[in-house]
Amino acid sequence: MMALNRMYRTCPTTGLLFHEPAEKLMRWNAVAAVVSLLVGGVLALLVLLTRWPAVHLLPADWFYLVLTAHGLDMLVFWIIFFEIAVMYFCASTLLRCRLATPKMAWAGFWLMVLGALMNNYSVFRGDSSVMFTSYVPMGAHPTFYLGLILFAVGALIGCFVFLGTLVIAKAERTYQGSIPLVTFGALTACIIAVFTIAAGAIILIPTFLWSLGLISQIDSLMYRTVWWAFGHSSQQVNVSAHVAVWYAVAAIIFGAKPLSEKVSRTAFFLYILFLQLASAHHLLADPGVSSNWKIFNTSYAMYLAVLASMVHGLTVPGSIEVAQRVKGYNKGLFEWLRKAPWGNPVFSGMFMSLIGFGFLGGISGVVLGTEQLNLIMHNTLYVPGHFHATVVIGTTLAFMALTYFLIPVMFRREVMFPKLAQWQPYLFGIGMSGFALFMMGAGTLGVPRRHWDITMAGNLFGHEWPGTAYLMIGLLAIFGILAVIGGAAYLLITVCSVFIGKKIETPGYTRIRAVDGMAAPAPVQPVAAAITGHGGSIGAGGMVAPGTFVLAMVLLVSFVLYYFVNWKYLSQVWPLS
């Protein structure tokens, strides 16, 4: 048996402990993620410039090809490569533990790279423009499905390396007590990912065999039901991962302590229990499934996973507010927020991710996922409007914010163009927010998604959209270009910093034996001391974080109003039964 690699280094500024193979894997996964983002970003611009009727850049075949590749490179490859890096960070670094089976982790990484390349190859061949969803009976080249399967197997290996690391950390006692909340969030993401990949295997393996001619037929409704157990659940992996990143950033920037470990962990646990039901969100306007099934599943069993997100939406800023008030920013309702480090992209990116995910992505998702309301939104631009708010503002912006922390800590380079880095989250966050908002506006007016030319020029039957629809599309294009500029700034800063940024000299790796790495036992605390709260001197009205409560109430009131406005819209369309 080969000797285990027990080389570690301690980051002098943060005190974080990096295991040599784990750190290398995190870096490579992060680099693969950023390369995917670069490709996906160029494709995003091409999609945008084609959908904007004033430009209408690409011909139809190229538009559908580019849209397919954009969805896959962003939603699958960029996000999942980054998530693997985050998972290794949460297991190995936060638990101060060696990474389990680094060789297997490398095998997983290279399988993911191979899968991503193969899938892109099939799309750019030109015969696999089947969109991200690849609904049967429309078929793609076999390498399209095989690429996704290989990528998923690689990601699954990454999940098991993460789980194995948790087991080692427990066995070698590298920490005392329970795992940190952020690691718990990553564990949530990992558990949902395993379920997700299983669902993906159940549908993609038969579809691959079908593309080879070995299976004669795949039912379109069965495909949509199972595929979305993969497609939507993988977005829930993103939610769990970016919520974990929010908690991590709150801890890193403010030293914030969770308001209550119990509440935050229970909220993550609700994700594990209920988020997988979300496949139904995509079947609300489909024949062949009953309303009872739709209602139970689309609401995650009475919206208990929505409840979980609403809880995180309160506890993350709440913990920041408490940390700031303890530091002395205790005046009024919002001094803690005004005095937050808005010039630090790690914070500003994370906070915009939180606000954008809640107000734009969260509310629109619930409205879109309501059984009857879906009838006035299904497959319109409202759908991509919603998920750009969740996945791009929520996940991508949170990951971007975390990157500014990882560049000096993990890549040991100074962040280049610091002035641009200060602006980058605002360019991207505001651009993406306007983009998503106006996309939803166009969707409310009925404009279809995945459509090359809504002017319907040259069609046997045309259609005149209201002028507001064109106004909405013009606005979303302008904000979209702002977001592309923000994305390009991120890529410029990241790539330059990592490859040519000024090196930060830090102590190198040293060998630490398992016994040396054991955490000192925590001082025994009597239960009475453990259950005292945050001290009664901060906050107002009996609340430790009154400002956060006010913000949460603003969210709730917007939510209620917007929800019922949509029922009002629905009540005006033709009766259906």
Place this chain on the structure above:
Amino acid sequence: MSAIQPPSQRVWWKQPLDRLEGSWIVLSLIWCLIMFFMMPYWHIYGKQNLANEAYRTTPDAYTKKAQAMVDQYTVRKETAQDIPVVHPPAGSDVYLIARLWQWWPLLELEAGKSYRVHLMSMDWLHGFSLQPENINIQVHPGYDHVLTVTPTRAGTYSIICNEYCGINHHTMTSKLYVVNK
């Protein structure tokens, strides 16, 4: 001790809820339950619901029914392709075929009357999007989906395919006429 470190208290699960989180959880839970019960409520008191009446069938069997309707109720033909415009009696079964890349035939319905509109695809997935009314329904191959529809206002409506169905997806548009009796 922050969120990236193990909880400082070994027995973190015994820390009582503070008023901030407690109140928010109660409010959120109430709102979640209201949203949940809105859906069954609308099935009982609302007018816009899918009955989820659907039958498995084959393109041939479905086309036969559509053809019989066309043979019986065609009132005129439109466009250079002579697409029949069908004016079926109120309350009857109306068949709309979705196929690459056309809706067939053209329908003419009467305002205020109810129809059993059938939707099915002959090949790939399609999306039935009625504009500007903005009713959007997924159309599957092999599933005959029945909607009881009551057009309320006379006018010329567009049917747009809003499920991507290949290279000419954007050309798959049609009209639906609603007339006053």
